[in-house]
Amino acid sequence: MNKGTLAKEEIVSIAADVIRSKGYQATSVNDILVAGDIGKGKFFHYFKTKHDLGIAVVDRYIDTWKTNMIEGILQTDSSADLRIQHMLEETIESFQDSNVRKGCPFGNLAIEMSEHDASFRKRIESFFHEWALALSETLMEAELATPKDAYEYAEHIISSIEGSILMAKVKQTSKPIENTIFHLKKTLFH
Amino acid sequence: MNKGTLAKEEIVSIAADVIRSKGYQATSVNDILVAGDIGKGKFFHYFKTKHDLGIAVVDRYIDTWKTNMIEGILQTDSSADLRIQHMLEETIESFQDSNVRKGCPFGNLAIEMSEHDASFRKRIESFFHEWALALSETLMEAELATPKDAYEYAEHIISSIEGSILMAKVKQTSKPIENTIFHLKKTLFH
Amino acid sequence: MNKGTLAKEEIVSIAADVIRSKGYQATSVNDILVAGDIGKGKFFHYFKTKHDLGIAVVDRYIDTWKTNMIEGILQTDSSADLRIQHMLEETIESFQDSNVRKGCPFGNLAIEMSEHDASFRKRIESFFHEWALALSETLMEAELATPKDAYEYAEHIISSIEGSILMAKVKQTSKPIENTIFHLKKTLFH
Amino acid sequence: MNKGTLAKEEIVSIAADVIRSKGYQATSVNDILVAGDIGKGKFFHYFKTKHDLGIAVVDRYIDTWKTNMIEGILQTDSSADLRIQHMLEETIESFQDSNVRKGCPFGNLAIEMSEHDASFRKRIESFFHEWALALSETLMEAELATPKDAYEYAEHIISSIEGSILMAKVKQTSKPIENTIFHLKKTLFH
DNA sequence: AATGAATGAGCGTTCATTCAT
């Protein structure tokens, strides 16, 4: 928690914002420098390359999401049904206002980086895996899926959500997310 | 169909490939020039800006998709049920091999360009709208949806598909697409 | 001999001067740009990299030297003795005034680049080889060496000359060159 | 011989290696830091500038060479003839294996630094002077030169050696050195 | 004394675009 660490964290935090909005490749190092009033030397003192920063940003996205969505919702001690409902509501919450336009940090980077950069791709892949794992366990506990089909059901739910966030970004309204959550709920709890 | 037009089409065709794989922003004008052995003067003779080319590429994606998916599948004279099945099968077909990694040209550009570029966004939005319209009519015809909920159901199906293509890109396997088609079919035709 | 070629030649010519004086690595692209009032775009239009320019500069040194020293002196139709004397006098001539400080373009690059850059090294090596070849033939013709030892004698003469130019650079006077030429002549013609 | 001095010597020693191989200008402070696992603060604590370090490195080269070549060979109590022979043999010894490619530390810096940096130049100049002085005395003692021409003869021998090391670097073989030593011996002792 | 953090000018190169013919 010394000064150095703080400074580094600060850069990651600023970069996380800029990158979520502009994408990784379209964000220049200078964009981040300007956004945070940081000198070039400082930046490259903490990060060997722009790529290193990019990875730090994804890791930060993942940490945040794990805390909020997985530990904070799917692995609490509410009833399994409630936890799923909570996850779905929370998704709608998260993509209101300017966040609709920005889209999902993971979905954005997934599409931008997966084909040509393994280090981004693998991190995002394992994040989606962890989410699917936590969700599949909750689905089983709620008796909405059997052990046999729980993981794939979870994956389908997650990919539907991602698709709806993509759609919301294009339409610049959260309706597609609400629509998808509505259909998912119908199928889950009808 | 004179030489000028041919040359222009050729550039769009080459650019469409490169952009699908690298994204619009990460693709430099030079990438396209090299890929097609085209001179700089030639390129900017046909396209005022890189942005102009980008738009031409999206329009080309849309034309192709309309011909193949909307006119070629959803608006043929097979039975409505079969048309929907055909659409779903065709989706799986389209994302085999190297196409899994490349992802959906529309989804890719949707995420990359929607927030900051209205001319890309609107084209992609209206494309998804046309697809949803054609699908909702087929859903009604197949009595899988009422006029009231058909359009939103169609949108949900499409966004699920887009989400699964995104997921497939991250995992570098077409499994997520097959999984989603499986779940969509179950809900549609159970 | 069109304009494009001229422009390229002009850059090589300016760069040849700068590099001879500062060395290849210590010469920045910007140094050349400033020296010739050239725009950055122009420079990189003609040369893919700084390295490419460096190679063009060496090739230019070699062409000049071949014309002047080999064709212009060693392979004329004077008597063999006179040609050797001419070569030695010309060496002294070439390293008067500011050229003493600049040193030999080949010797400079030989030392700077040989260890870590094969494309420079090979060019310089083959240049010294051609010089030694032309000199050894003249030595034989002048009956100053037998076919058996002519090439190695030639190499020794050339390396002595290079050493004396190095020494002259350090002492900032052409004396070491004159001294070495004196000793070479004594041994050759005593 | 306290800790501070040790650390300083250690840096000079590491830098001497790196600079001999890469040259002074092409060696970045960071290259040295990495080679010796030294922190930036430490480096600039001991040396005000990179230039200061460079000078320390030359001084170290000179000390070593004085001990080995001048005191260790030319000023021993063997016969003058033997001392000269020893010097010539030692030169061949010194530039075997990887040292052929690295070249002579003095010759390298002479060419790289003489024109634009007086503090390097003067050190190297006076080093060559001391060498020539010691050699000329030995030449006189061996009756291979008169007081009148001894110094210039010594200079010629040294510059021939330097030239042959340069040549060896270009050809990546020690042959040119052996060739030059052979010719020098022939002229000296025929 | 000793050192990691911070600095900003400069590096070689690429960028989308305009010029000149």
Added chain:
DNA sequence: GATGAATGAACGCTCATTCAT
């Protein structure tokens, strides 16, 4: 119309050095 040449701002990154403790 058609094109290679030219442009200079911006790119990610390294540089030798100074700061703060």
